[in-house]
Amino acid sequence: MSAPILELRDLYKSFPIHNSLFARDRHVVKAVDGVSLAVRQGEVLSLVGEPGSGKSTIGRLVLGIETPTSGTVWFDGVEISALPRRRMRPLRQRIQMVFQDPYASLNPRMTIEAIVGAPLDVHGLARSRAERGRRVAETLRLVGLVPPHAQRYPHEFSGGQRQRIGIARALITNPDLLIADEPVSALDVSVQAQVVNLLLELKTRLALTVLFIAHDLAVVGHISDRIAVMYMGRLVELAPTRRLFAYPAHPYTEALLSAVPIPDPTLERRRIVLAGDIPSPLDPPSGCTFRTRCPYALPTCAAQVPAFRELEAGHFKACIRDDLSLQPAPGLVADQTAPQ
């Protein structure tokens, strides 16, 4: 087992909400509520959850765009959450980000060369214009584009090609860690498959570690080594991909799996439709925050926050009920899968 390249230790991030201009009592939203997680060198770890579950905030904390309220972020043995900007900068070229919206994340007035080459300028990595051009061309080829594309503008490209440009921009500094925040959710299925395959290929070729943030469990299942499921700022389950799909241990994971639409009109399935929406993060339920939507909740679930504990090697959950037999992902027979 390889060493963690990224470690989150008891991470909290809350945002103050001002109800009125002169409000004295400030409400806070706990976006990330005590998350500890280690991402190993060379793996793809996915953070899954509904919007507002805190998964994107974790991405931003790792990049240093946000500072944690408490807790620490460690990258390659260095505590980066406390570093001054000046010292963070050289590390940041080793941590790069791919954004969700390939339309909004590329400046329409810049050529592809300027967009993809920008990180080289920021970090002073190209000694000459010629070197810069050469590295841009190289990186474009890496993501399946051709060097003549460098002189064009973003509007000349389709959504899938734009996402390739976004990936090229992230890869040009030779990062060790890639944070991909919903990189395929804005794309059509056929193109989504192209981008997922590209990310997997690049991961192997460049020995990348990827923190993949997404809400689509089917896509996540294809790309991840391990999956962490989040709900209202907390981790509720963490397991190797195959294990999570075959033996989900948290009721929220079961509901997420059962809600994925399956392209088979004859499949018989027992769907768990969760009642209601995610509760307001301003006023979260006591104890287990999922209990208000959980079909298996007991009165004791309100009493205290369930511990995030290890069930078996590498499989963690935050739920007090061990007496449940939850159903696996639709179409997957649990018994066919030996535990990993």
Place this chain on the structure above:
Amino acid sequence: MGLNAELLDVRHLNVSFRSSAGLVPVVRDVSFRIGRGETVAIVGESGSGKSVTSLALLGLTPPAPACVVSGSVTLRDRDGSALELLQLSDAAMNRVRGVSISMVFQEPMSSLNPVLTVGAQIAESVRFHQGLDGRAAQARAAELLDLVGIPDAARRLGSYPHQLSGGMRQRVMIAIALACEPLLLIADEPTTALDVTIQAQILELLRSLQDRTGMAMIFITHNLGVVAEIAHRVLVMYNGCIVEQANVVPLFRTPLMPYTKGLLRSVPRLDLAGLRTAALEAIPGQVPDPASPPPGCGFAPRCPQCHPGLCDASEPALEEVEARHLVRCFRWAELP
């Protein structure tokens, strides 16, 4: 459920947009029928013409000369009269929209007016079409919110869109669309902007509303998983035309057109999750630009089964190869 009683008959629908390059055809020779209580899904990638098709049915495409629509769309209305929608005056079309046919759009945030309460927005529809006065319209609005499963409906009437979650807003959109109990609901990617658990709720809601009211639905989506759950019949669109049309089970069990097969294979499968052997099968390349379509079959440049000299020479016709199963491909019979 009288699935056979015909509600809508679309024949040879063509839509072209005028651009600097001349008239660009974006929907070409689209024909299909919908029975009462039937759900037809239109599937395809962005740019395949599926949304423009639905806008043309409602007369919502830009006016001529920017946009040219031809063909016929016949609606069998409540009183049994046949309305030729493309020939109707604006005033007559306004009586069809919202009353006989209504629409739910993809983005629930940008489709609602942010400065009006949801109650006012729902009541507007019933006041306009059914002539209800203020109080009766409010009561009807509360009833509709209740119907779409919003708890504490009467109090919610006073909420503004920003106070509601995405799933709630989409329910409000559906409530507005259902205000006059339409014969046909057109839903354009109604769940794409929502999370899976909320998407499951909305699909469940639409299905139960259909059982209760017997309305027909046109469901536009690129998610084949959603299609499998909600549709009776499926139209696959590519490059502005229908390339395959079949009932839902044969379409998923025995797809004939290589494009449909490719779309089905590119869907990530939960049962293969975590198995590294199974890379997703992507369809290489991208949808052609309608202003400069490839010669012959529009899918030929991306098709793994393309036969040079045949597929890129002329465009295949849409033929009915089995009962109610139509395909546009020269080679469907010889392909595995």
